[in-house]
Amino acid sequence: GSAAETATGTTASAATEAAAEGETIKIGAVVPLTGDVPALGESAKNGYQLAVDTMNANGGVLGKQVEIIFEDDENQPSKAPTVAQKLIAQDKVVGILGATNSKCSIPMGPICTQNKIPMVSPTSTNTKVTVEGGDYVFRACFIDPFQGEALANFAKDELGAQTAAVLYNMADDYSKGLAEAFMESYTAAGCSVVAEESYSTGESDFNAQLTNIKNENPDILVMTDFYSTVGLIAKQARTLGIEATFLGGDGWDSTDLVSIGGDAMEGAYYSVFYASDDTSEAVVNFKNSYAEAFDGKEADGYAALSYDAAMILMNAIENAGTTDSEKVVEALNSTDLDVVSGHVTYDESRNPIKPAIICTIKDGKAAYYTTVEPK
Amino acid sequence: MANEIMLKVENVNVFYGNVHALRDVSIEVNKGEIVTLIGANGAGKTSILRAISNLENVKSGKVYYKEKDITNIGAHNIVHQRLIHIPEGRRIFGELTVEENLMMGAYSRKNLPEARVDKEMIYDMFERLKERKAQIAGTLSGGEQQMLAIGRALMSDPQLLLMDEPSMGLAPIVVDQIFDIIQKINKRGTTILLVEQNANMALSIADRGYVLETGQITLEGKASELINDDQVKKAYLGE
C-alpha cells in the first residue's frame, strides 16, 4: 500500500504539498502522555518541544521552521505502531521521535523502516529496538547490556562489592532487562548475586523480599526500577536494617527519588545519561532554558535524552541537506555531535557510543561521581 | 352516607413504558370499610395498589389519604402514616429469620414494647410462624411465607391496609382463616382495600367492590349487589 500512497501523494497533490513543505519541516513524536507512565511522557514531550523551539529560534532546519506533532501511545505496544503509522500517512512527517519505552519502540520500529522514515528513540534501552526495528531505527541512549556492565564494573571496582542482591520489577520490561544485564556482567566479573527477588507493578510492600535479602547480607542492593518504587523500597530496606549500598540505573533519575526515599537514599549510586549537577555549558544551558520554558521545572534524564534525540534527528536532516529519508539515515549513521548527554557517534547497530555517568546521592541531592567509558 | 373518606384515588394514570396500565382510575375507601377490587389477570389491580403506595410513578391524577395528597411523596413516607401494603408475591426478606422479618414490620414504629405485644398476637394468630421463629424465611413453604407477609404488615400497626391477593397459594383452611383475620383486623378499626382473585370470598366479606377491566373501572357498588350481578358472576365467579 505504501508505494501507491507515495505515488498518489506526489501526483495528486504535488502542488499543495510542495507549498506546505516550503513552510515547515514536520517531525512526529510518539509519547506516553496517558497510560501508566504519564510523568515520563510529559518530560519527553517537554524535551522534544524545547529542542525544536531552540532550533527554530536559531533559524530552523534547512532554513525552514520545524513543526513537531505529538501523538500519545499510552505506553501500549499495540498503540505505538498505529500512532506512528498515523504520523507517517496522515501528517507526512519526515522523521519520528520515540517511542519512550522499549516495549513500544520494538513494534514501532518496523513500521518506520517499512515506510522509510527515520526514527530516533530517546530512552529505549532494549537491544532489540534497533536490531528488529531495522535500518531506519536509531536511539539516543545506551543499551541495557552496556549499562548493566557499567554498573557491574562500578560495583566491583569502585565499591569493592563482592556480593549483590538484585530486586526488580518482574512485570516491567525495562526493570527486568537491566537486572538481567547487570547480573550477567556481575557474575562474569567473578562476583556473586546472593539474592534475586522480584515484585510486580503497583506493589508497595517489599518486606518479604527484603527480609530474605537481609538474610544474605549482601554488599550492594541493586534496584533496577523507576525512582518512585525505588524510594519506597529503600525506605523499607533501611527500616528493616539492611545496610547494603544501593545501586541502580537511569530509571532513578528524578528529584522525586529523594523526596520519596528520604534519608534512605543517602549514599546510593546510580548510572545516568547525564549528571544534572554537571557544570558543562551544554548541561547548564539546557537546564536553564528548560526551567525557563516550563515554569521552573527541573529537567530529568528523560527530558534531556528526548532533547538530544530531537537534536540528533534535526542535525542529521541539516547535514543531509534534504528531508529525503535515505540521505537522512546516512547522515544519522555518521552523526558526530555534542549533545546534553555527551558526545554521540553511532555503531553499526545504530546504537550511540557514549559514556555512562555514575551519580551519587549526597545531602539529599544527586551529585556527579564518575564516568564510565564504553569499551 | 356521611362517611369519613380514608382514601381517595382520583383519575390516576399509570404507564409501563408504552403500556397504559391504568386509565383514569378513581376509587374511594371510607374509614372502617372493607373494599375489594376484582378483575381478571392483568387488569391492573396490583398496579392500583402500587400506585397508591408510591411504588409506581403516577403519571397524572391524585391520591389522597386522610385528605392529604400523597401522590409521589415516596413509598417510605406513606408507611409512616400507617398506610401499609402487603405486596403481591409475598416479598418477605428471605435472608432474615421469621422473627426478624416481623420486627422489620415494626421498623416505622416508635413504640417498641407495643410492637412486641403485637408480635405475640401475631404468633397466636399464625402458630406455624411461632414454631418457625428462627427459620430463615426464604426456606418457608409458599403458604408459610404468605402468613409471614401478613404478619409483617400487621406489625406496622396499619390504619389502612392494602392487601394484594392474600389467599394466593394457601390451603383452603388457611384461606378461611385469613378471611377471618381480615374481618377481625377490620373490626379492630383497620380499613382494608383488598385485591383478590377469589372474588366469591372477597365479596362475601367486603362492604363495597370495584370491578376492573384492562385498566379501567367498569363497575362499582355494594358487595352484596356485585355478588349477584350476572356479568360479574359470569366473568369472575364461575358458573
Added chain:
Amino acid sequence: MALLEVKDLGIQFGGLKAVDGFHMEIGDNELIGLIGPNGAGKTTVFNMLTGVYQPTDGEILFDGSSISGLTTYEVTKKHMARTFQNIRLYKEMSVSDNIKTSCSVRRKYSLIDAIFHTGKYYKVEQENEEQVQKLLKMFGLEDKADLLAKNLPYGDQRRLEIARALATEPKLLLLDEPAAGMNPQETEDLAVFIKWIKDEFKISILLIEHDMKLVMGICEKITVLNFGKIIAEGTPKEIQNNPQVIEAYIGRKK
C-alpha cells in the same frame, strides 16, 4: 406396570423431616392430585421426583427404571416434566423460544451441523418449529409468539409454562399450583384444559393445587400430605369426607 412407583421417599433439611415415608403409584394416563396444608411437603416431593433435591431415603421407579440419583435434566430426558409453583420462565426470551428450547431434548443436531447448516440442521429446526407452532396454537398463544415471556399476563405465563413442559414430550407431567392467581372462572377453564391435555397427549398428570373445586373436579385419585406424611389416599369423594383431611386441610365445609 405403573408408570411411576415411589417407595418410602423421605428428605431431611437440617432437623426438619420435610417428607417422610412417601409412596405413590401412577399408572398410564391417570390424573392424580397431591394436596395438603402449606408446608406439608408437596413441592418438596416434586423436587425429589425431578432430581432438584436428592432424597435422603426411598426409591423412585419411573417407566421401568430407577431414577434415584439422576440429575434434573436426566429425569426430563426420561420423559418427566414439571412446572413451578413460582413461575420460572425464561423471561427475556420470546414465547416461541421458550417452547423451542424444550424441543431440543428430543431432537438435536451436532455443533458441526449447526455451524455448517447441514440438511440435518434444517430438518430438525423445521420439526421443532412445527412442534412449537402446534403447541402455540393449542394454548392460544400463536399471536403472542414473538413477545418476551416477561411481558405476558400472569395467566398466559402459567399456560406457557405448561406448554414448555409439554414440549419435552413427557409421559408424566407435574403441575405445581397451576391455578394460583387465577379467578374462579379462569380456574374452571383451566380444569377443562388440564383434562384435555391429559387425553390429547395421552399422558399422566400429577397435580398440586389448593383450589378444591379444581382438584375434586378433575382428579381421579388424591393423596393428602400433612407434615411430610401421607394422611389419606383415595378418590375425591373419600378425601372430601375424610375427617382428618377436613380438620387439617379443608376446614369447615361450605
Added chain:
Amino acid sequence: MQKNMKKGIIKIVIVVLVFILAKFLIREGIIGAYTERIIITVGINIILALSLNLIIGYTGQLALGHAAFMAVGAYVSAIFTTKLNLPFVPAIILGAVAGGAAGFLIGWPILRLKGDYLAICTLGFGEIVKVLIQNIEYVGAARGFSGIKLFTTFGWIFLFTVLAYILIKRVVNSVYGRDMRAVSQDEIAAEAMGVNAFRAKLLGFIIGCAMAAFAGGLYAHYLMFIDPVSFDFNKSTEILTFVVLGGIGSTSGSVAGAVILTVLPEALRGFGDFIKTYRMLIYSIMIVILMIFRPQGIMGNRELSLQNLMKKGNTFNIKGGEKDGIA
C-alpha cells in the same frame, strides 16, 4: 430451504462486493495505511467482542479474564510460527485450540460457581496467566516476545472477521445457543426442561475462549510483538466495554461496540490539544454518560439483520423474532 439459499447467496455477494471495494480503496490509497491499521484493529476487536458476548450475553457468565485467552492464543501461535516455523493459518488454529483447551481447564471447575464468584475466578485466572508468562524466559518473559512475522493482513482479517461473525450467529441460532440463553435466564428451569446447564455453559465458554485465542493469534502476527502486560485486566475490561456498550447479548451490538470504541479514541486524535491531553478523561466520562442514559447498550438486546433491513426499512427487530442475520 430455497428462501434460505437465496438469502445466503445475496449475503455472500454483498460480503464479496464489500471486500473488493475495500481492497480497491486500499490499493488506490484512498484508504491509507493508517486507516488500514485501524480497520485491522477493529477486526480483531470485533472477534474479541463477539467471543466475549457469547460468554456473557448468551451463557450469562460474567468473565473478567478474557484477555488471558487472547494471550494464550497469541503466544502459542507465535511460538509455532516463530520458533517452529509452522505456516500462519495452522499456527493460529493451534493457538485457538490451546485457548479452547485452557477454557476447558478453567471452565470445567469454575463454571459451577455463581455470579460474582465466577467473575473473580476468571479475573484471577487472567492474572495467573499473565504472571506465568512473565516467568517464561522462552517467550521473553516481561521483556516481551518479539520477532514475530507479519502475517495478518487486511485480507485475512476480513475473512476471519466475517467467518467469526457467521460462526457466532450460527451457534446462537442453534439449539446450543438457545440452551445457553435458557440457562442464563433460569438455570433451574432449564435443567427441568432437559438442558444440561453445565454443558451448555461450558460449551459457550470454550467456544468463546477459543475464539479469543484466535483473535490473539491474529493480533500477535499483526503487531509482531507481544508482551504479558498487554493482556492484563485492563485489556479484559476493554473487551468487556465493547460488549456492554454494544448491548449485552446482541451480536450486532458487539460489532458496533467494538467498532465505535476502537475508532473513537483514534478519532479524538484529530482534535485540538485540550482533547488530546484529556482524552482518557473524556473517554471515561463518555462511558459513564452512555451507561446512565443507555444502560442496555447501543443495540439493547436487539439485532440488526439483513432481512429486517430489506423488509421494513430501517427498523430493528426484537430478538425473539429473528431467525438469522448475515449468516
Added chain:
Amino acid sequence: MVTFFQQLVNGISLGSVYALIAIGYTMVYGIIKMVNFAHGEIFMVGSFLGLFAVSVLHFTFFPALLFSMIGTGLIGALIEKVAYKPLRNSPPITLFITAIAISMLLKNLVKTNFLAGPNPHSFPEVLSVDVFHIGPVQVSYIQIIVLLTAVILGALLQYFVKKTKTGYAMRVVAYDKDAAALMGINVNRTITITFIIGSALAGAAGVLVGIMYPRLEPTMGTLPGLKCFVAAVLGGIGEIPGAIIGGIVIGFTETMTKAYISSSLADAFTFSLLIITLLVKPTGLLGKKTFEKV
C-alpha cells in the same frame, strides 16, 4: 526461625492493609450487592486528601484522617447519586462497567495538573514509623496501628450492620428494595449512607496506607483495589469478618510465597489459592450458602 517470625509479621502486616481496604469493599457489596470497582480509586483519593490536609492545611494526623474520611464519604455519595443510582434496575454488569469507568475517571482526574499531576508524591511522617523489637523480630508502630484499625473498624461495622436498626435497614434494602420501602425504610438514604460509610472507610485506609507506604500516585489504588476485591471474595463477600480474614490470608500467602517459594510467582499463588478456596467452598471462607428454594 527468626526469619520465619519476621515473615509472619510481614505477612500479617500486609494482610491488615488488605483487610482495611477490603472492609469497605465488602460492606458496599453486602448492602447493595454491587462490586464497587472504584473502591480502590476512592482509596487513592483518600490518600491524596490526607496528603492535602497534612501538607497544605497543616493538619495533624487525626484531623487529617477525619478530613479524608469526610471527603471520600462525600465523593462516594456523589458518585452513587450521579452514576450508580440511575442504574439501580440495570443488570449488574452494567453497573460493573460504570464502576470501572468511574475508576478510570478518578484516576485520570487526579492525574491532571490541576490536581495531583502525574508525578508521585510522598507522604510526610505524621505518625511514628519507628520500629520496636520483640526479640530479633521487628515491628513498626504503623503496622500495629493498621492492624488494630482494621480489626476495630471491622468489629464496629459488624455490630452496626448486624445489630442496629440502620444496619437492618441496609440488609433489607439489599434484599428487596420495594419491600424495604414498604417497611418505611428510605431506600435512597440507606444506600447513600452505605456508600458514605464504605467510602469513608476507603478514605481512612488511604491515609493510613499512605503513611505506611509513602508513595502517592494516581494509579496507586488499582492493584490494592483488585487484591482487596479478591480478599473480600475469599473471605466471603458481604461478610465483614470475612474481609478481615480474607485480607490477612491473602497477605500471609503472598508474603510466604515470596519468602519461601518464589517472589515472581507470588501473585499466581495468591490467585490460585483464591480459585481453589472457591472450588472447595464456593461462597468463600465465611460466606453463607445462599439457598434458592424451588
